[in-house]
Amino acid sequence: MLRKVGYNFILKTPVRIEEAGGAAPALALAPMAVLPSCQDQGIGSALVKHGLNECRKLGHKIVVVVGHPEYYPRFGFAKAGEKGLKLPFEAPDEVFMVLELVPDALSGVKGTVEYPPAFHAVT
């Protein structure tokens, strides 16, 4: 059982939202994966909810994700482009989403989300 659970994971990666006046901190919800034989049992949802709660406890305010547009809105994610955020690489608008962990966290924050170099290697 422990071995199976070990294949299901979610990581939070620090990113920065680069704006004209400076940079705002944020987290990217990635990568995440659930073992195929364990999918559709609520494990992914539990990982996302737990991950977001951890982010809140640590005082983070903004979480972005590049992922399935049918999956993440159920956790409160909305289209990031409509909130003034951009990706530094090409991707369909609908896969780039953002969640404000506190009200108005994005107020006055607009710009390009800068990911660590490792993410550019896989895009």
Ligand SMILES: CC(C)(COP(=O)(O)OP(=O)(O)OC[C@H]1O[C@@H](n2cnc3c(N)ncnc32)[C@H](O)[C@@H]1OP(=O)(O)O)[C@@H](O)C(=O)NCCC(=O)NCCS
């Ligand atoms: C996406 C993923 C993490 C979901 O994990 P999971 O444990 O199967 O998710 P849950 O059991 O909590 O939720 C299942 C729901 O997610 C939906 N879902 C699963 N994969 C999906 C996908 N690729 N696109 C859209 N929805 C998806 C299911 O249809 C199901 O919807 P329902 O609740 O309306 O029936 C898992 O499918 C996975 O690891 N996929 C491969 C890696 C990956 O894509 N990682 C995410 C990168 S954004």
